[in-house]
Amino acid sequence: MKKTSLGRRKFVRNTSLGVAGAALSANGMKLFYTNAVQDIDKPALLGGTPVRPKDRILGSSWPIYDDSDIQLYLEAFKSNIWSEYSHIERERVFQTEKKYAALMGVNYCVATSSGTAALETAQRAVDIGPGDEVITQTNTFIATALSTFNLFAIPVFIDSDPESFMINADLIEERINENTRAIIPVHIGGAAADMDRIMAIAKKHNLIVIEDACQAHMGEWRNKKLGTVGDMGCFSFQAGKSLCSGEGGAVVGNDEYLMAAAKGYTHIGKDPRNKGRVFTGSNFRMTPFQAAILSGQIRRIEEQSTLRDENAAYLEKLLGEIKGVRPTKKNPGQTRRGYYIYQLIYDKEYFRGLSKSRFREAMREEGIPFGNGIDSSLHSDPFIETYFSHRAFKKIYSKERLDRYRRENLCPVNEMIDRETGLSLGQRVFLGTKKDMEDIVTAIIKIQKNSSALL
Numbered sequence: 121m122k123k124t125s126l127g128r129r130k131f132v133r134n135t136s137l138g139v140a141g142a143a144l145s146a147n148g149m150k151l152f153y154t155n156a157v158q159d160i161d162k163p164a165l166l167g168g169t170p171v172r173p174k175d176r177i178l179g180s181s182w183p184i185y186d187d188s189d190i191q192l193y194l195e196a197f198k199s200n201i202w203s204e205y206s207h208i209e210r211e212r213v214f215q216t217e218k219k220y221a222a223l224m225g226v227n228y229c230v231a232t233s234s235g236t237a238a239l240e241t242a243q244r245a246v247d248i249g250p251g252d253e254v255i256t257q258t259n260t261f262i263a264t265a266l267s268t269f270n271l272f273a274i275p276v277f278i279d280s281d282p283e284s285f286m287i288n289a290d291l292i293e294e295r296i297n298e299n300t301r302a303i304i305p306v307h308i309g310g311a312a313a314d315m316d317r318i319m320a321i322a323k324k325h326n327l328i329v330i331e332d333a334c335q336a337h338m339g340e341w342r343n344k345k346l347g348t349v350g351d352m353g354c355f356s357f358q359a360g361k362s363l364c365s366g367e368g369g370a371v372v373g374n375d376e377y378l379m380a381a382a383k384g385y386t387h388i389g390k391d392p393r394n395k396g397r398v399f400t401g402s403n404f405r406m407t408p409f410q411a412a413i414l415s416g417q418i419r420r421i422e423e424q425s426t427l428r429d430e431n432a433a434y435l436e437k438l439l440g441e442i443k444g445v446r447p448t449k450k451n452p453g454q455t456r457r458g459y460y461i462y463q464l465i466y467d468k469e470y471f472r473g474l475s476k477s478r479f480r481e482a483m484r485e486e487g488i489p490f491g492n493g494i495d496s497s498l499h500s501d502p503f504i505e506t507y508f509s510h511r512a513f514k515k516i517y518s519k520e521r522l523d524r525y526r527r528e529n530l531c532p533v534n535e536m537i538d539r540e541t542g543l544s545l546g547q548r549v550f551l552g553t554k555k556d557m558e559d560i561v562t563a564i565i566k567i568q569k570n571s572s573a574l575l
């Protein structure tokens with residue numbers, strides 16, 4: 121450890137909390153908390169010095185690449201093969217599918233042009249269509265629901281659990297009816313939905329489970345990768361995701377027939393086994409350029425995921441020493457999480473009633489940009505009526521059926537989360553340093569101490 125001649129207070133302020141804590145007392149965290157509070161300046165929002173200067177980003181820039189990634193891309197470019205559809209060994213897309221299937225521990229991976237395309241492909245493979253209902257959740261990216269609507273079926277939105285912010289599995293069964301065909305739980309933010317409960321409900325009602333793991337790369341449920349627990353799993357490799365290729369996606373699974381149907385849908389209905397055009401089809405193919413980028417990024421994913429695990433564990437340890445901002449509760453079967461959007465719970469009672477939006481504003485000025493959680497309550501989004509007013513929907517669904525849907529389409533807990541308690545940090549924050557984690561907590565303490573002045 122590097123020796124320092126700094127005074128005690130400065131030492132606490134400027135060094136790793138772990139080190140400072142160990143040096144100061146058996147209960148180092150509490151001591152850090154106290155010292156940090158004593159040392160604290162007024163909030164940057166009120167003219168004080170920010171915890172982090174504006175130009176110092178929290179965590180890492182994204183995406184991360186080096187010359188070897190550029191080389192992989194150039195090789196694809198110079199090959200003169202700019203589109204691949206033969207599904208043969210030497211193709212980049214084929215190779216990348218194999219790599220991702222191995223990483224996920226499944227037999228099959230079907231690469232797609234996007235995560236949205238992956239979700240549509242998976243639902244196509246199990247023949248979801250007009251008149252069907254698919255249970256999903258309200259706090260997800262709109263694409264989860266669009267992919268169902270685009271097949272002229274209806275997504276049914278389930279409310280969130282107030283502590284885990286995940287789909288509330290207790291509310292699923294009451295929304296199952298004779299039209300329900302599938303459940304699409306979303307491992308939202310990268311944390312795991314309660315897959316034990318969901319699989320049991322699906323079994324009881326003979327439903328298909330398609331996991332939306334678009335935000336959950338490398339997360340695990342009982343040591344199996346998220347996306348591989350249900351019948352099929354869908355991933356996004358869009359630029360911001362923890363594994364990315366600009367745009368891109370994948371469906372993974374073990375069922376030979378379903379995965380052949382999925383592959384077929386991405387390429388004009390062709391069965392990848394015998395090339396016969398026997399399935400419904402479209403063109404959702406991944407390009408060799410996307411595959412080249414992805415194969416470069418896959419090399420780093422375990423190391424990056426481990427760093428995120430470590431930083432998140434450290435942040436959680438620090439947060440354990442304060443009140444008012446805490447991590448969301450984990451479903452017990454989650455053995456690892458993804459970090460696309462790490463969700464936290466804000467409790468304004470510990471900030472003298474300071475609203476979440478004002479807290480976020482103050483934190484932003486400190487150089488800690490908390491997001492507003494997942495911040496989507498799809499059940500109340502106008503896009504539902506856009507689809508319902510579509511000519512085909514009017515033809516397929518009676519007014520009575522749609523009116524009943526509207527009456528049942530309520531998710532008050534998630535609205536409360538959006539409004540009052542949901543906070544988030546993006547995956548790239550956890551690619552930073554321990555000091556980054558400490559700065560987050562220091563800034564929270566600073567705002568908490570000064571909350572009266574910020575009201």
Ligand SMILES: Cc1ncc(COP(=O)(O)O)c(C=O)c1O
Nearest residue numbers: 234235236261263264334356358
């Ligand atoms: C939960 C979820 N589902 C689906 C998607 C769609 O993925 P893509 O943007 O690659 O189409 C995303 C992407 O943001 C997502 O977060």
